[in-house]
Amino acid sequence: MSVVARFEIRHTQFLNHLGEPTQPLPDFARDPDNLIPYYRAMVLTRTYDAKAVALQRTGQLGTVGSSLGQEAIGTVVGSVMQREDVFLPTYREAGAQIARGVTMTELLRYWSGDERGSDYRGPRQDFPVCITIAAQCAHAVGVAYALKLRKEPRVAVTMMGDGATSKGDFYESLNMAGTWHLPVVFVIANNQWAISVPRSVQSAAETLAQKAVAAGIPGEQVDGNDVVALRYVFDQALQRARSGDGPTLIEALSYRLTDHTTADDARRYRDPEDVSRHWAMEPVARLRNYLVLQKVWGKDDEEKLIAECNERVQAAVNEYLATPPPPPGAMFEHLYATLPAALAWQRDAAASGKIHG
Amino acid sequence: MSVVARFEIRHTQFLNHLGEPTQPLPDFARDPDNLIPYYRAMVLTRTYDAKAVALQRTGQLGTVGSSLGQEAIGTVVGSVMQREDVFLPTYREAGAQIARGVTMTELLRYWSGDERGSDYRGPRQDFPVCITIAAQCAHAVGVAYALKLRKEPRVAVTMMGDGATSKGDFYESLNMAGTWHLPVVFVIANNQWAISVPRSVQSAAETLAQKAVAAGIPGEQVDGNDVVALRYVFDQALQRARSGDGPTLIEALSYRLTDHTTADDARRYRDPEDVSRHWAMEPVARLRNYLVLQKVWGKDDEEKLIAECNERVQAAVNEYLATPPPPPGAMFEHLYATLPAALAWQRDAAASGKIHG
Amino acid sequence: MAEITLVEAVNLALAGEMERDPSVLVLGEDVGADGGVFRATLGLLGRFGKERVIDTPLAEASIAGISIGMAAQGLKPVAEIQFSGFVYPALDHIVNHASRLRHRTCGRLTCPMVLRTPCGAGIHAPEHHSESVETFFAHVPGLRVVIPSSPARAYGLLLAAIRDPDPVIFLEPTRAYRLFKQEVDDNGQALPLDVCFLNREGSDATIVSWGAMLHEVQIAAARLADEGIMAEVIDVATLKPLDMPTILESVAKTGRCVIVHEASRTGGFGAEIAASIAEHGLLSLLAPVQRVAAPDCVVPLPKLEHYFMPDVDQIVAAVRKTLEFA
Amino acid sequence: MAEITLVEAVNLALAGEMERDPSVLVLGEDVGADGGVFRATLGLLGRFGKERVIDTPLAEASIAGISIGMAAQGLKPVAEIQFSGFVYPALDHIVNHASRLRHRTCGRLTCPMVLRTPCGAGIHAPEHHSESVETFFAHVPGLRVVIPSSPARAYGLLLAAIRDPDPVIFLEPTRAYRLFKQEVDDNGQALPLDVCFLNREGSDATIVSWGAMLHEVQIAAARLADEGIMAEVIDVATLKPLDMPTILESVAKTGRCVIVHEASRTGGFGAEIAASIAEHGLLSLLAPVQRVAAPDCVVPLPKLEHYFMPDVDQIVAAVRKTLEFA
């Protein structure tokens, strides 16, 4: 018997749950002011998420999922990516999308059930929200293939949940990305739950990061509620991809502090105590504590920020609510580049509000 | 940074390519006579495969794939499994199937394009050959679930090629087997090629055994041309499964010494020198060398065995060739437990040789 | 006898059959503690334990695939796919294996599994949650495809599906889950598969439909009756194998036929029925067969959903149109 | 101008378009050094290099999935699924993503991909290698589904498919790959999509078909002509979107229609055509529309394959049957 391959999975944390450094911070974080933009972005995300849920509760929005408790991941991913990179989100990534330049108005339109919400004015090449779990992984591999083929120093970044790591698409994509050494970063937002199914039921694997081993690519675990660690690990993965050194899988450990979506009631299946325990580790307070400890953030800043976030979110809501409804004929718009002749009668009927018979 | 998980993949070999022990042999192999049945089974498999290819070349059989060079794997798997275990084969496992008690006549019927070939008289619960790559992995998980649910000390064993390890089904199955700790053994017959695609193009993973890491289950690499190592490693995996300790993935390293199937011409895409090199490592000569070194096998034994194998294969061929063709109405037999009324007219038309209009 | 909803009827059938037959088990995403996202499996975990009420990892292909292995071993898995838009990864195992295991092995191995999935639009759900997928399955030899339209049908047909020795795709119209209640006797009696049900007798036109659309069809029929037009209403219930004799008999009587379904028109299963009528009932037709179906576009997000779905007016108009002839 | 086979025409179209348009690439299992198991991609690796002629790992779902990502980035992937029986895992990406990427993003992202796959029976192949899968795709809004019936059509339609700005499922009848040769001018000229082709004019009956069955249909038409029955033969070519006007026009002239396809009858795409005729051409019909199709059973292994496939006799009989009326 001989050992023919060895692997280890590293976990990175810089700030513990109290916001105290557990080791010297990396360069970019030496000046705590550099971390303030992440804090602001997280608070904006939390404000937006809360508002979206409130709109749903009052019948002004469709089913929507909040990123409460896991804002750090999307925020860092969306902020650290270059503008010209390509992002392929799942449905719980308002933070990342906002950071990428998708407007909150667009997000609200989409979640209200209006296709126009995916016509992002900002990041034109970013993918729309992917509802079918893990499918975006394959799309990201295809995008990365194109970027590499054209020798562009751009990276495809995709996010997914812990549940997504059970889908064939996820593994096939990692494997192809590895084979072709593509510029793509896969980020798992491991919030410990896939609706009612806990992480332990998804897989017997000790970590989700180790799923990278199956594809022969690097896999890293990171404290997903620690902005500094996230930025550090994600930065390295982006650089690796951008410089031609291939894909990375990142497992960011976090926790879903609220229901799966507004259609869910998590009290049915999980212990509220488990949730309480995780409130002590959540990312927003953690970073605030650090900034306060560093004396770069105070009560006034906080109040101003909250007011500003509320205002921005409200402005988006107003704009969203003022959106005229899509005309019925829109069903046939952009279905094909040019509507086939065979469908003209259907389109005409739809436009007139009658499509059948 | 801390290391949160560590893995290593072991490779097992007992007999080198010359048939010389590289370390003390395990108990079961101490008496070389114990290895003779494997040798006989491998030679029978090789005789059968050669005959099947010859039948195809002369228009007496459909497309068929030979296991030339990788006979050890199937032979060991089929022989070491208990009768009451359940085997889920792919299409290149005549050796394993014969060892399980499928008759060569049945195999020939199947490969001639006759469904009756899958109505095995012997292992009634074994699955038929699975042509769609890796699908059998999921079926094996389902079988293993049933065995465990009923608390039966039985094991599901499935085989697949190196190419199969790129399919989502493969990963999903490993993951589910891990989650539920099922009595199933996955054996990869890594013959280095998936038709024209070499192992290096299937995956950047250094070993295929390490794909087990993604599922949190044990993964082992074994010299797939070494009967002793195969039996040793497979035995352990079977025992683990049977005693409730869950699934194992085994990567058996071998080489496809011939075309993918009779429909293929491997000279189109691979270097004949590569093939020649691997002839030096093939399993039949290796075990014969060992048995000869141990003085338990000689020229007479060999001649007798070859004659016997030829005879057995020829008897099966004769029986196969004497099989009356299936009647046209057979298309509708066993389609449902009871043919639905809606299909009666189609069945009647088919039985009369006319099914349309 | 209690008045229950369609989803409660599904639950009742599952619980009853699990009680009666220890080889029945349910599996799928969130079917355990959560009781399924629609609560179809509510309470089963508590009653039957986690070995028979299995929360699977998130992997539809394998939910179908492992069901085949279980079924081959004599279990009766009832697998749930959470929404029909996620059923496509399961299709490979269903088409290539479940539907043919019996045939390929000459009956040596069989596949008595049920694949349940909610289907259809009308509940303002997100993308991919509102698909009508019956067409994909109804073309596949070796399968049964069943869609209930009411609580009582759901109860009786699901029992039949579980007891059937072959694979059954059981499509549950999401919109009908809680649309209305009906008295359902939990008597363990299955309804027959492979036959259409006559929901309403009539002499002027035949309306053929299935699933949630029956609701609109019944309203349309009542409205037509007010005008003196007596429509016969047929609930297909089992799409495959299709009971054409019942449909043809009705069309022979009425001479007119409107087929209503929620899936997109082109290549929808309504085409099969219309084609069969054209083949075998042409001479009794007094008017062209009309199809009222969703248009050939992607199911829109909720804002336009109601324009996409066939409605009562359209059904009424189609019936009237058939009456314009002759 | 050389006489070439259908598979050579596919190869010619691929090579020519890769030459003309650097954004075209091909991917799939064994498409590289092996040139594809049918040799459709023969020589492409040598000419265009492994970045544009991509041997993928064995994973059909992702072959489709990554094509979507490539296409969204402006490439024109032409993906090959090795046999149609292996296409089901790809369906999820095709239905849920490829077909709707343009619509969901209001045209911001598009999906100009082609998914090629051999299809159909008749070459004595192993299990799962002989499936007719057009029905699954032809029901899906946002797709184009194309099947050539001859070398010239394969060449022209494949060029059109690659140039089309939307996803095209391009089904290549395996049996026709080397069935006959035809002169094909490698002039880079595409044929039109979305239209049926008139293969033969006639006044007595219309035979509608696609793919390899056109071969039997032509023979049947010739045989009927010997008896003085002039059949009009239509090659549908693009199943979706379907050119009904051409079919209806022919049926209006002949009053009789036989639809021939190799897929199983129930829910096959012939049903859509028959249904549309029943809706829009009923008044010109002199006889019931006949469908000649494979029966509703699993494609048999080679020994019974020929009983499964529609043949010339059956087509002739069906046409005669339509002539018995009126």
Ligand SMILES: Cc1ncc(C[n+]2csc(CCOP(=O)(O)OP(=O)(O)O)c2C)c(N)n1
């Ligand atoms: C293919 C597919 N199957 C099922 C669903 C239904 N569904 C939506 S979210 C979800 C759980 C996802 O869990 P995870 O990947 O951990 O992401 P999270 O919601 O926790 O962010 C499920 C099962 C889906 N959207 N897609």
Ligand SMILES: Cc1ncc(C[n+]2csc(CCOP(=O)(O)OP(=O)(O)O)c2C)c(N)n1
């Ligand atoms: C799902 C699926 N895709 C493609 C094929 C066509 N095919 C048959 S064998 C093969 C290669 C398989 O390679 P591997 O898994 O290494 O097994 P081997 O043939 O080498 O034993 C391919 C692509 C198939 N049978 N099933």
Ligand SMILES: [Mg+2]
């Ligand atoms: Mg999660």
Ligand SMILES: [Mg+2]
């Ligand atoms: Mg191989």
